[in-house]
Amino acid sequence: MRVLVTGGAGFIGRPTVQILAAAGHDVTVLDSLRPDVHPAAPQVPGGRLVRGDVRDEDLVGTLTHDADVVVHLAAKVGLGVDLGDIVDYVSSNDLGTACVLRVAATEGVAKVVFASSMVVYGEGAYDCPEHGRVAPGPRRPTDLDAGIFDPRCPRCDAVLAPTLVAEDAPLDPRNVYAATKVHGEHLLSAWVRETGGSAVALRFHNVYGPGSPRDTPYAGVASLFRSELAAGRPPRVFEDGGQRRDFVHVHDVAAAVGAAARADTAGFAALNVGSGTVTTVGGLAEALAHAVGGPEPVVTGQYRLGDVRHVTASSARAREVLGWHATTSLADGLAHS
Ligand SMILES: NC(=O)c1ccc[n+]([C@@H]2O[C@H](COP(=O)([O-])OP(=O)(O)OC[C@H]3O[C@@H](n4cnc5c(N)ncnc54)[C@H](O)[C@@H]3O)[C@@H](O)[C@H]2O)c1
Ligand SMILES: [Zn+2]
Numbered sequence: 001m002r003v004l005v006t007g008g009a010g011f012i013g014r015p016t017v018q019i020l021a022a023a024g025h026d027v028t029v030l031d032s033l034r035p036d037v038h039p040a041a042p043q044v045p046g047g048r049l050v051r052g053d054v055r056d057e058d059l060v061g062t063l064t065h066d067a068d069v070v071v072h073l074a075a076k077v078g079l080g081v082d083l084g085d086i087v088d089y090v091s092s093n094d095l096g097t098a099c100v101l102r103v104a105a106t107e108g109v110a111k112v113v114f115a116s117s118m119v120v121y122g123e124g125a126y127d128c129p130e131h132g133r134v135a136p137g138p139r140r141p142t143d144l145d146a147g148i149f150d151p152r153c154p155r156c157d158a159v160l161a162p163t164l165v166a167e168d169a170p171l172d173p174r175n176v177y178a179a180t181k182v183h184g185e186h187l188l189s190a191w192v193r194e195t196g197g198s199a200v201a202l203r204f205h206n207v208y209g210p211g212s213p214r215d216t217p218y219a220g221v222a223s224l225f226r227s228e229l230a231a232g233r234p235p236r237v238f239e240d241g242g243q244r245r246d247f248v249h250v251h252d253v254a255a256a257v258g259a260a261a262r263a264d265t266a267g268f269a270a271l272n273v274g275s276g277t278v279t280t281v282g283g284l285a286e287a288l289a290h291a292v293g294g295p296e297p298v299v300t301g302q303y304r305l306g307d308v309r310h311v312t313a314s315s316a317r318a319r320e321v322l323g324w325h326a327t328t329s330l331a332d333g334l335a336h337s
Helices: 013-022 055-065 083-106 141-145 176-195 220-230 251-261 281-292 315-321 330-335
Strands: 001-006 027-033 049-051 069-072 111-117 125-128 133-134 161-162 198-204 206-208 247-249 268-273
Touching: 013 027, 027 055, 049 247, 055 247, 069 083, 069 251, 083 111, 083 176, 111 176, 111 251, 125 281, 133 330, 176 198, 176 247, 176 251, 176 268, 198 251, 247 251, 247 330, 251 268, 251 315, 268 315, 281 330
Parallel strands: 001 027, 001 069, 027 049, 069 111, 111 198, 198 268, 206 247
Antiparallel strands: 125 133, 125 161
16 A cells, blocks of 8 residues: 555654554655654654645645555644644644645545544543433532542532543543644544545544653653653652543554554544553552652642543444554553653
């Protein structure tokens, strides 16, 4: 297969290109090498790197001319909370995706794989003992001060139990970056309806591993813990450390992208890509401390009102549709990154 990978010089892109090339595909990479991501030009083994922007439709047209699949990873990542960056987010992500899809339609590309994110959900999924699946209300400072960190049922006030988010959960993007990922998925759906092509939006969870960028919603807490440990200090864990996340190794994510590029899917599918293992933020701090033989973490009870309490995914649908599942445990992944 001929595959164009946009953003293929990035953290997730590089191992993705390697996996596709190792499977015998002909891989071209289009990457603008954003200076805020790449202080130095990266090596991209396995792919032919073309430096350019996904918003350059002529260039994308030349590169997709005989492509079978476009894997669209290029995006401005970051935290997405500074409104000073809103134009860059919307231009890089929304307009960037629009350009890729327009060219893919003109050139008759049959399949697009898109890097979406767990941030489309906003919060995780919760069950009330009385009312079943409910959307939690905002957490109250009085609860948080009393050490009650789990949100309450909006109908009966019972403390809710976290469960796994499946792809049909309501979308609730809470910042600009998250909004661009939801919009990207909607544009993909429209492309599928108009062209009859197939598209897969992979909702990556917290991706970690070699080359992990800092200052993203995904790596944030792990890179903070690492910096504290590197300075010989114990990692400081907010709340009670019981915040649930899904950390998935970048090699597993790259394998999911490869599987999605090959899979014979029809229409539009959104799939969670997580490890399938629930890790708490406290557990992550412990694992990182053990990996480097550093001091035990300190659980501080401090909180930030806007923090999401739990987001963990069910990745069962990706296993069903792509025949893919993650194989790297957190302990192994941390030991080798
Ligand atoms: N890292 C995670 O945990 C995570 C989780 C969920 C989703 N994602 C998504 O996965 C994708 C890859 O993320 P990553 O972590 O590898 O980030 P990254 O910043 O390392 O990679 C993104 C790449 O895209 C390139 N790029 C950005 N704008 C471009 C443009 N306009 N034209 C061409 N190239 C451009 C950058 O130079 C960079 O090499 C992104 O779409 C991101 O939103 C990442
Ligand atoms: Zn209830």
